[in-house]
Amino acid sequence: MFHYDNGLKITRAGLGVDVRRRQQRGFVSHAHADHMARHEWAYATPATAALYRHRLGPKLAVREMPYRKPLELGSVELTTYPAGHCLGSAMLLADDGQERLLYTGDFKLGESLTAEAAELPTADVLVMETTFGSPRYRMPPREVVIEQLLEVIHTAFAEGKTPVVHAYALGKSQEVTAILARHGLAVLQHRDIAAISQVYETQGASLGNYATYSGHPPAEHVVVTLPRSMKGFRLAGLGSVVSIGVTGWAIHPSTQHRLGVDVALPLSDHADFDELLEVARRVEPRRIYTTHGPPGFDQHLREAGFDAVPLVPDRQRRLFA
Ligand SMILES: [Zn+2]
Numbered sequence: 001m002f003h004y005d006n007g008l009k010i011t012r013a014g015l016g017v018d019v020r021r022r023q024q025r026g027f028v029s030h031a032h033a034d035h036m037a038r039h040e041w042a043y044a045t046p047a048t049a050a051l052y053r054h055r056l057g058p059k060l061a062v063r064e065m066p067y068r069k070p071l072e073l074g075s076v077e078l079t080t081y082p083a084g085h086c087l088g089s090a091m092l093l094a095d096d097g098q099e100r101l102l103y104t105g106d107f108k109l110g111e112s113l114t115a116e117a118a119e120l121p122t123a124d125v126l127v128m129e130t131t132f133g134s135p136r137y138r139m140p141p142r143e144v145v146i147e148q149l150l151e152v153i154h155t156a157f158a159e160g161k162t163p164v165v166h167a168y169a170l171g172k173s174q175e176v177t178a179i180l181a182r183h184g185l186a187v188l189q190h191r192d193i194a195a196i197s198q199v200y201e202t203q204g205a206s207l208g209n210y211a212t213y214s215g216h217p218p219a220e221h222v223v224v225t226l227p228r229s230m231k232g233f234r235l236a237g238l239g240s241v242v243s244i245g246v247t248g249w250a251i252h253p254s255t256q257h258r259l260g261v262d263v264a265l266p267l268s269d270h271a272d273f274d275e276l277l278e279v280a281r282r283v284e285p286r287r288i289y290t291t292h293g294p295p296g297f298d299q300h301l302r303e304a305g306f307d308a309v310p311l312v313p314d315r316q317r318r319l320f321a
Contacts, residue, residue: 001076001099001125004311008103008127008291010094013073015043017092017103025073028052029105030089031170043071045080047088047203051170054199065090067116083107084118085269086171087205093121101125102283106292108268109275110142113178114171114205126285127311131270133290133297137251139272145265146179149244152263153185156242157220164223164241166233166261169193171269173224174200174207176246180222181208188213190225190235228260248272273300280306 003011007019016023018035026039031051042062044052049062065071067090070079075097080090085106092103102123109118132139139145149165156163167173173193180187187210189197194212201207210224215237217223226233227245245261248268256264271279280288280301289311290298301308 001094001096001101002127008311010073010076010078010101012096013076013078013094015073015076015078018105027078027092029083029092029103030086031055032086032106032168035105043078045088045090047205048090049088050199050203051088051196054196055170067119079121081119081121082116084109084112084115086115087174087200087203089115091118091120093123099124101127102285104128104279106131106270107279108271109278112175112269113182114174114200114207115269120279120282122282122284124286125289126280126283126287127289127291128276128279129270130276130290130293130297132248132268132272133276133293133300135273135300137248137273139248139251139266139268142267145267146183149176149179149246149265149267150183152242152244152265153180153222159242160219161240161242162217162221162223162238163244164225164235164238165244165246166227166259167193167224167246169226169230170196172246172267173197174205175269176267177207177210177224178205181210186210186221188217188221188223190223190233192226192232193224277301277304280304280308 008017016026018029020037022037023039025041028042028044031048046064049064065080067080070077077095079093083089083091083105094101100123107118153163167176177187191212243261245259245264246267249255250264250266288306288308291311298308298310
């Protein structure tokens with residue numbers, strides 16, 4: 001059904017899955033840079049197609065795969081399901097008539113204002129990302145993190161400072177904006193983030209009260225900009241600020257220092273440890289292959305009664321999750 005050749009391939013469909021090198025046919029689970037390449041033909045949900053073209057080129061060829069609408073390729077039936085990670089993010093179910101394989105891509109089970117909630121079909125084989133595959137990565141409830149964020153923002157306002165949220169340009173920035181807007185706050189976004197937000201809006205995700213930052217924020221506005229690790233995160237005219245990092249990694253006390261921000265809050269768009277185990281239980285696979293995570297999660301799965309092995313030796317650790 002599948003093989004691994006420097007990336008996951010659905011053999012009979014001739015389809016590379018989230019491979020970072022150009023493929024004749026490449027499935028793009030979502031539009032984060034570590035899942036994309038300029039494929040001859042990309043296969044993606046309509047929202048991911050729009051974001052992929054925005055990021056890599058407007059003329060790229062895409063075969064759109066709306067959620068839950070099967071597509072036949074090389075006698076394999078391919079169906080996308082929402083992954084809950086960012087707008088358009090998809091899991092891929094491949095069914096060759098004998099076996100069903102589910103590839104999760106990056107996913108999250110909890111609530112999101114900007115991504116459709118994850119859906120989990122059952123499968124014989126599960127290939128899952130395990131970014132937070134350690135018991136150290138148990139996230140506090142989302143409402144608690146949002147309360148903390150609002151408190152930091154209102155304290156900054158009271159001190160006459162501008163709260164500046166550093167967030168990944170695609171996904172986290174739009175989610176934070178939608179959360180803040182829902183709580184009655186006005187948001188000003190870095191122009192690169194605002195350009196992606198425009199694509200979100202054209203794809204039907206409404207973010208609320210936001211505009212592009214153009215210097216000297218008025219009082220009681222929140223600014224959303226890029227992570228400090230990325231070029232161009234600095235914005236002119238901000239004055240006195242309180243900087244806030246939002247990432248699942250903030251569960252580590254060292255993260256605030258590592259990101260160089262005043263406050264780090266664990267607002268994640270990846271499944272935490274308990275959600276990863278829950279996915280295994282709900283998909284009911286005979287075998288699990290793990291990718292993108294700390295070593296040892298396969299062991300936790302085996303202890304929970306699953307047949308699990310890592311698919312790739314993991315060399316990646318993404319900073320912003
Ligand atoms: Zn991602």
